[in-house]
Amino acid sequence: MIKKVSEIMKEQQFNPGILGIFINPFYFVRKELYKNISLLGKQIGGKVLDIGCGSKPYQKLFTNTKEYVGMEFNSPENRKRSSADIFYDSKHFPFENETFNSVIFTQVLEHIFNPDEFLSEVNRVLKKDGCILLTAPFIWDEHEQPHDYARYSSFGLKHILLKHGFKIVESYKTLEDIRVIFQIINCYIYKIIPLKNYRFRLCFYVLFISPFTILGLFLSLILPKNKDLYMDNIILAKKI
Numbered sequence: 001m002i003k004k005v006s007e008i009m010k011e012q013q014f015n016p017g018i019l020g021i022f023i024n025p026f027y028f029v030r031k032e033l034y035k036n037i038s039l040l041g042k043q044i045g046g047k048v049l050d051i052g053c054g055s056k057p058y059q060k061l062f063t064n065t066k067e068y069v070g071m072e073f074n075s076p077e078n079r080k081r082s083s084a085d086i087f088y089d090s091k092h093f094p095f096e097n098e099t100f101n102s103v104i105f106t107q108v109l110e111h112i113f114n115p116d117e118f119l120s121e122v123n124r125v126l127k128k129d130g131c132i133l134l135t136a137p138f139i140w141d142e143h144e145q146p147h148d149y150a151r152y153s154s155f156g157l158k159h160i161l162l163k164h165g166f167k168i169v170e171s172y173k174t175l176e177d178i179r180v181i182f183q184i185i186n187c188y189i190y191k192i193i194p195l196k197n198y199r200f201r202l203c204f205y206v207l208f209i210s211p212f213t214i215l216g217l218f219l220s221l222i223l224p225k226n227k228d229l230y231m232d233n234i235i236l237a238k239k240i
Helices: 005-014 018-023 027-045 075-081 115-125 154-163 179-192 197-223
Strands: 045-051 066-071 084-087 101-106 126-137 167-174 230-238
Touching: 005 018, 005 027, 005 115, 018 027, 018 197, 027 115, 027 126, 027 167, 027 179, 027 197, 027 230, 115 154, 154 167, 154 230, 179 197
Parallel strands: 045 066, 045 101, 066 084, 101 126
Antiparallel strands: 126 230, 167 230
């Protein structure tokens, strides 16, 4: 069956292919997130809690799950646009102790004003030896204002996870090369585009954003990496 345009656009939003180079201003960051979540997702299984699930774009990557529960902060906007199964008060998770085998939260931690309180709740609802999979930006512009509170280095994440009873099993940094610069350029252009019509915006992406994406792809093949300058942290950790 031929895919509908809306389905193709949704796919290109979180798992961009060649088409995404031309129509997705966040091509680099989304491509790397999807790739690494897919890689580590094989170790996520059982009953899974997805905190800040949004539209659940990564659910299909977790093939070992028995039950998948999406949870969002309780707000009119989230109730309208998210695919969450449960809504919470942003402090207390509405579950008993040790309910889940795995917990995931992607691009969420930077929006948590009190990460100690949040990670304590994650630990509480996770079973012993359960896994968490998280992603958090190191370099990114302010977004979802005013609820954008932090950026985390790899060392900061290691410290706060150990503090709350987790040991890191695997960790990755994304875009450790010139692509991180071109992704920020594309974000800048995206934010200043005055066009509200979606079709016009797509044309603008093709004309003014995709050339930077293509140039970034090319330069990343010939320029050296820089492990100190990167886009996102992606971590698989286990409850001690």
